[in-house]
Amino acid sequence: MPIPDPIAFTIFGVDIRWYGVLIACAIGIAVALTCLRAPKHNLTADQMLDVLIFAIPGGILGARIYYVIFEWSYYGQHLDQILNFRGGGLAIHGGLIGSFLVAYLVCRRKKLDFLDALDLTVPTIALAQAIGRWGNYFNSEAHGGPTDLPWAITVDGVKVHPTFLYESIWCFLLFFVLLAIDNRRTFVGQTICWYGILYSVERILVESLRTDSLMIGPFKQAQVLSACIILLAIALMVYCRRQRRIDTAAYLAGGHPDFQTKKDGTPVRKAMKYPEVTHEP
Secondary structure, eight states, X not given: OOOOOSEEEEETTEEEEHHHHHHXXXXXXXXXXXXXXXXXXXXXXXXXXXXXXXXXXXXXXXXXXXXXXXXXHHHTXXXXXXXOGGGOOOOHHHHHHHHHHHHHHHHHHHTOOHHHHHHHHHXXXXXXXXXXXXXXXXXXXXXXXXXXXXXXXXXXXXXXXOXXXXXXHXXXXXXHHHHHHXXXXXXXXXXXXXXXXXXXXXXXXXHTTBSSOOEETTEEXXXXXXXXXXXXXXXXXXXXXXXXXXXXXXXXXXXXXTEEEOTTSOEEEOOOOOOOOOOOO
């Protein structure tokens, strides 16, 4: 499978790459689906937009900072390139850390449940990753070592593992798995925990094939961090299962204070009532 032209089109002499187009489309689709699903978490589209409008830039900045830190041997000698986003260099783990940190701060200020907001958002994050990974294909990056498999891509005349494709397929399937988990969750935090576990398992496996990994000494940093995320997600799941449980039996019986039963017997969340805000003169 040959590599196509990385340039999608040109505007006023500026080349617009497929990588940027795909990332922008992935973000747009993720935001739209998150806002569409917001009522399932007793949130509004406006509330989620208030969070995402800050979390997305935070994620982009976090992805860049993370990459620069692990490539400091280069950027330390070329400080003028640190903010050159068009020159490449974004790391998904840094993007997740940056966006989650900003989202936490916004949720705290807006008095929104951070874990509940993450449960809502992570299925569409997985979908965005599935779409965005194809940008690596157009840039001839994030690939694996030589292989004779029929789905290999050709980079510099050598057939190599299309690791971007492996992750794209996994994340696309993960999107549907997380949707199913989120629609049937029994405790707040369940969906984000499973995202942390399932995505990290894939990353550990696929990273072993890649040839351009960021490193921590002799170890691939994505594998080290993914292993830590799995342990953290398991610990968080144990905590949330005990402390943030959703009383499914109660609301199915119509007795849960946060739910009411429709005429057809379907349980739905009641509209949240916010306390009136008064301003002192």
